Amino acid sequence: MFPKPIEKSSAAVRTGYQLILPVALFLWLLPLLAIFLTSIRPAADINAGNIFGMPSDFLLVENYLAVFQQSKAGEYLWNSVRITIPTVIIAVALSCLTGYALSVYRFRWAVPLFFVFVAGNFVPFQILMVPVRDLSVSTGLYDTVTGLVLFHSAFQLGFCTLFMRNFIKALPFELIESARIDGVGEFKIFWYLVLPLVKPAIAALSVLIFTFIWNDFFWATVLIQGDHALPITAGVRALNGQFVSQWQLVSAASLLAAVPPVLMFFAMQKHFIAGLTLGATKG
Amino acid sequence: MASDSGNAATLTAQPPSRSWLYRNRIKLAPWMFLAPGLIFFFIYVIAPIFQSIWISFYDWDGLGPKQWVGMANYVELMDDDRFFTSLINNIWWLVLYMLAVPAGLGIALFLNQTVTGIRLYKSLFFFPFVISQVVVGLIFTWFYNPDFGIVGIVWNFFGATPPAILADEDLVTFGIIFAGLWPQIAYCMILYLTGLNNVSPDQVEAGRLDNASGWKMLWFIILPQLKPATFIAIVVTVIGALRSFDLIAVMTGGGPYGSSNVLAYYMFETALSEYGFRYGYGSAIATVLFLIMLVYISFFLWRMYQDEKG
Numbered sequence: 001m002f003p004k005p006i007e008k009s010s011a012a013v014r015t016g017y018q019l020i021l022p023v024a025l026f027l028w029l030l031p032l033l034a035i036f037l038t039s040i041r042p043a044a045d046i047n048a049g050n051i052f053g054m055p056s057d058f059l060l061v062e063n064y065l066a067v068f069q070q071s072k073a074g075e076y077l078w079n080s081v082r083i084t085i086p087t088v089i090i091a092v093a094l095s096c097l098t099g100y101a102l103s104v105y106r107f108r109w110a111v112p113l114f115f116v117f118v119a120g121n122f123v124p125f126q127i128l129m130v131p132v133r134d135l136s137v138s139t140g141l142y143d144t145v146t147g148l149v150l151f152h153s154a155f156q157l158g159f160c161t162l163f164m165r166n167f168i169k170a171l172p173f174e175l176i177e178s179a180r181i182d183g184v185g186e187f188k189i190f191w192y193l194v195l196p197l198v199k200p201a202i203a204a205l206s207v208l209i210f211t212f213i214w215n216d217f218f219w220a221t222v223l224i225q226g227d228h229a230l231p232i233t234a235g236v237r238a239l240n241g242q243f244v245s246q247w248q249l250v251s252a253a254s255l256l257a258a259v260p261p262v263l264m265f266f267a268m269q270k271h272f273i274a275g276l277t278l279g280a281t282k283g
Numbered sequence: 284m285a286s287d288s289g290n291a292a293t294l295t296a297q298p299p300s301r302s303w304l305y306r307n308r309i310k311l312a313p314w315m316f317l318a319p320g321l322i323f324f325f326i327y328v329i330a331p332i333f334q335s336i337w338i339s340f341y342d343w344d345g346l347g348p349k350q351w352v353g354m355a356n357y358v359e360l361m362d363d364d365r366f367f368t369s370l371i372n373n374i375w376w377l378v379l380y381m382l383a384v385p386a387g388l389g390i391a392l393f394l395n396q397t398v399t400g401i402r403l404y405k406s407l408f409f410f411p412f413v414i415s416q417v418v419v420g421l422i423f424t425w426f427y428n429p430d431f432g433i434v435g436i437v438w439n440f441f442g443a444t445p446p447a448i449l450a451d452e453d454l455v456t457f458g459i460i461f462a463g464l465w466p467q468i469a470y471c472m473i474l475y476l477t478g479l480n481n482v483s484p485d486q487v488e489a490g491r492l493d494n495a496s497g498w499k500m501l502w503f504i505i506l507p508q509l510k511p512a513t514f515i516a517i518v519v520t521v522i523g524a525l526r527s528f529d530l531i532a533v534m535t536g537g538g539p540y541g542s543s544n545v546l547a548y549y550m551f552e553t554a555l556s557e558y559g560f561r562y563g564y565g566s567a568i569a570t571v572l573f574l575i576m577l578v579y580i581s582f583f584l585w586r587m588y589q590d591e592k593g
Binding site for chain 1: 308309310312313314315316317319320321323324326327328329330331332334335336338345393396397398401404406407408409410411413414415416417418419421422423425426431433465470473474477478512515522525526528529532533546547550551554555562565566568569570572573576579580583584587588591
């Protein structure tokens with residue numbers, strides 16, 4: 001149970017552990033497994049009450065294709081991409097700048113401003129809702145992908161700045177100091193010295209923000225109305241109403257919405273976890 | 284802000300302006316780097332907080348003229364049953380969501396072994412966190428369906444009538460919290476797994492020499508070293524509990540009869556739904572939620588400040 005290595009236990013315990021692992025995982029992921037099985041089931045199965053048993057026919061391609069043919073899922077997915085990618089780029093780029101400013105320079109406002117970013121990151125969305133919606137309406141950004149991207153980027157800056165600042169702070173300061181003595185300009189130090197060093201942080205931050213933004217539902221609900229800009233999370237909910245009791249299609253659509261962040265997680269797992277736990281190991 | 288950056292007049296007054304810039308570049312540079320992000324953050328995050336608090340003193344439908352009503356919105360809250368239901372549900376969320384912390388620790392301890400394929404197990408266990416809460420909400424709505432959901436099957440298996448969890452005023456909030464725990468436990472688990480990586484083997488060994496094992500080992504040797512992970516796990520869980528919106532929106536829409544409402548959803552409902560556009564009243568609810576959150580934010584910042592000093 002503890003950091004007592006399992007290798008030191010008896011053979012029986014080891015085998016037991018190896019056997020329990022898949023069972024535990026199965027139970028843990030049961031909800032997902034069930035929804036996957038449903039997504040490849042023929043509609044007849046569901047009508048006949050065969051919800052959790054083996055599908056009588058495997059309609060993986062047919063069901064998933066049907067989602068695209070019978071709904072705007074394709075458009076929603078594309079909207080999610082159009083919202084998520086620019087947000088990641090803007091938020092990460094800006095936070096490299098702010099994080100650099102708040103970690104490398106010793107000025108009176110460094111800590112207070114840093115805390116403003118940190119605090120802003122924890123604020124409940126609802127306190128921003130009315131003014132942000134109002135601002136979006138009055139600037140013509142309501143119901144546009146641009147409007148959502150701008151807001152997401154600004155809001156994510158809180159977390160991103162916290163992240164980049166802590167990361168840059170951990171770099172050896174002597175490097176920057178000696179570059180300064182050599183007469184290298186401040187921006188050049190940032191661009192040629194610091195940026196290459198923070199690449200791992202940029203990677204970690206990018207996959208995290210990607211997941212956060214892709215999964216956003218609240219702001220999509222508040223700032224978007226039409227199908228032309230609706231992301232897949234909000235789209236899936238709309239499909240839930242559209243495909244009444246066509247559970248095989250609802251589950252297929254739900255899983256489609258989950259694919260990009262899951263792929264991202266698997267591809268960049270190390271970075272993802274490093275990003276999530278930065279600050280958990282120290283501080 | 285202006286005091287630090289100096290003023291433009293001195294720039295033009297001295298002909299060899301490069302020298303002024305040069306002398307002050309260390310002072311100016313942080314503001315150059317900060318400006319774009321800070322302005323952006325101010326417009327979309329900082330200013331709206333104060334605007335919201337300000338709006339909470341008005342009666343406003345978002346279109347017509349605002350009408351100053353002072354504390355009237357807050358007075359009305361005091362008589363609003365739906366507000367109190369939401370507030371109580373928020374407390375339930377805060378309390379029960381905390382189960383994610385020990386549960387996450389438990390799974391982390393369980394998975395903290397080196398056997399073949401354990402890395403894959405760890406990442407698969409983390410899965411629920413990566414998935415959108417909207418999807419989690421749909422999955423569980425379906426699970427809870429008494430006619431064909433797994434709850435129905437289990438109850439029928441024991442020969443009992445399955446409860447309609449999401450339609451039952453007394454059960455609905457717990458049903459939603461349970462769904463929310465699933466991804467949250469995964470989150471806490473990963474925080475603890477990382478923390479366990481950094482547990483010093485020397486101390487564990489020393490503890491073992493002192494005959495510490497089982498609970499004693501956990502309590503006296505392991506947990507103290509996991510303090511940073513525990514702290515972050517509690518912070519993110521509290522914030523997650525108070526932010527609960529997606530699951531409620533997807534699973535019940537606050538129903539039945541507002542019994543699964545929380546402040547975050549009730550605010551949305553009053554300000555922006557078929558019930559009308561009461562921006563002022565909604566902002567008052569948001570302000571209350573913000574004040575509750577402020578307790579935790581202050582605590583977190585205070586902790587960070589101690590670290591910065593030390």
